[in-house]
Amino acid sequence: MTEQLDSSGRLRHLLALEGLPRAALLRLLDRAQALRADAYAGSALRGTLAGKAVCNLFFEPSTRTRSSFQLAATRLGADTLNFDASTSSTKKGETAADTLRTLQAMGVHGFVVRHSEDGAVAALAQAAGAGTALVNAGDGRHAHPTQGLLDMLTLRQAKGPDFARLKVLIVGDVRHSRVARSDLHALRTLGAAEIRICGPQALLPDAATLAGCAVTQDLDAALDGVDAVMMLRLQRERMQQGLVASLQDYHRDYGLTVARLRRAAPDAVVLHPGPMNRGVEIDDAVADGPQSRVLAQVANGVAVRMAVLEELLG
Template sequence: MNRSFDADRHLLDLAGMSRERMELLLGRADHFARGGAVPRALDGVAVCNLFFEPSTRTRLSFQLAAQRLGAHVLGFDVSSSSASKGETDLDTLRTLEAMGVRGFVVRHREDGAVRALAGRAGADTVLVNAGDGRSAHPTQGLLDMLTLRQAKGPDLARLKVLVVGDVRHSRVARTDLDGLRTLGVEDIRVCAPAELLPEPEVLAGCEVVPGLDDAIRGVDVVMLLRLQRERMVEGLVRSLDGYHREYGLDARRLALAAPGAVVMHPGPVNRGVEVTDEVADGPHSLILRQVANGVAVRIAVLEALLGGPQAPHGVA
C-alpha cells in the first residue's frame, strides 16, 4: 500500500490554509446552513468516526454531515475496540482501511496524533482532524468563522475580538486565532490568568490584557473558552469561584463591550464558571448557532475532501 504523505488531501489544521480556500469553504457551508440542497456526493463511501476521546457535538455533527451526503458511517468506541487489548492507533487505521473505509474523522488526546496517522495512511485515505490534544480543531475554527460572518458580515477585519480563558490548553483557541488572522482581523485581545497563557508564538499579533473589565471594553466579539481541567496540572486554577470572579462573563461585564457584541463558546459550557446563565442563554449568545453551523461546515469539508472530482471546493 502506498503511504506517501500528501497533506493537501487531509484537513489537519487551519494554519496553512489560504484565505481564498477558507472563504470558499465558508461560502459552501453557509449555503448548507441556509437550507441549500445537500448533494449525495458520498454515496457508497465509507466514513469512520475514529474517536479516541469523548465528544458530543463534534462526533454527532460529523455523523449527521456524512449521512446527509449519503455516506456509510461507522462509529468507533475505543472502550469496546481492540485498542483496549493493546492494538495501536495505526493498526486500527490500517484494519479499517482494509475493510474499505476511505474517510476518517479522528479525535485524539495526544498533540500531533492525527498528523502522524495521516503520514502513514493509504494513498486514497482522507483524514479530518476532529481535535487532537492542544494542537488543532480545524472544523471548530471554520464553524466559528462562519458564525461570525453570519452575525457581523463578511468583512471581519474591522472587528475587535476578545478571547477569554484557558488559552494554554485549548486547541480551539489556537485554531480560532489562525482563522481570525487568515481573515484579516487585526484587533485580537487575549485575557487569561498568567498560568493559562500559551507560548508566545501562539499569541502572535494579539494583545494580552490582564483584567477582563479592561479587555472587554468596546469589543465586538467575546470568544469564551472552556477550562480544560482534564489537561491541567493541579493548582493552575486555585478555585472555580475565584476564576469566575476574575474571568467569568456576566451581564455587567458584557455591558462594557460594544453595542451588539456577540458571545461565543465552543462547549461544553461550565455554567457559573466561564459564563452565567443570563449571558449564555441571552440575546447576545451565538452558542447554539455555533452548534447548528457545525453540521453545515462538516458537510462542506467532507464534500470537498471525499466528494471526488465533482466536489466544488478543496481545502488545500
C-alpha cells in the same frame, strides 16, 4: 505536517487551519453557508457521497463534534461507522495506525479522528493509504480546525464578511485550548483588526501562539468596545493542580456576566465552543441571552462538516 492540499489546491486532509490559504478557508466558509438548509434537514444531497464510508475514529469523548460529523456524513449519503476506543482492539494493544489500516482494508476512506495527543492525526495521515482523507476532530492542545471554521462562519453571519473591522476577544484557558489555537490561525488569515487575549498568566500559552495579540489579565479592560467575545472552557482535565486557585476566584476574575458584557460594543456577540461550565466561565443569563451565538455555533457545525467532507471525498 503532512501536506493538506494537493497541487491543484484541493484538500487532501484537514489537519489544522495553520497555513491553510485564505482562498481555501473562504471556499469552505462559502460552501458551508450554502449548505445550511441541507444541513438542517432533507435528502437532496444524499447522492454526494453515496457508496462511500466515513468512520468517526474517536479516542476521546465527544458529543457535539461526533454527532455533527455523523449527521454531516448522513446528509451527504455516506455510510457511517462510529468507533469507540473503550470497546475496541486498542484495549488489547492495537495501535491507532493499525486500527486505521484495518478499517481502510474494509473500504473506509474517510476518517474523522479525535485523539488526546498533539500531532496524532497528522501521524495517522502519513500512515494512511492513497485516496484516504483524514479530518482532525481535535488532537490534544494542537488544533480543532472544523471548530475554528464554524466559529468563523458564526462570526461572519453576525458581523459580515469584513473581518478587518472586527475586534475579537478570547477569554480563559488558552494554554490548553485547541479551539483557541484554531480560532487564532483563522482570525489572522481573515485579517481581524484586533485580537485580544485575556486569562490568568498560568493559563496563557507560549509567546509564539500569542504573536500579534494584545494580552491582558484584566477582563474588564479587555472587553471595552469589542465586537465578539469568545469564551473558553476551563479544561481541568488537561491541567496540573494549582493553576487555578478556585472556581469561585476564576469566576470573579474571568467569568462573563451581564454587567461585564455591557463594556463590549452594544451589538457584540458571545461564542463558546462547549461544553460550558455555567457559573464558572459564563453566567446563565449570558449563555442564554440575546447576544449569545452558542446554539448558532452548534447548528453551523453540521454545515461546516458537510462542506469539509464534500471537498475531501466528493
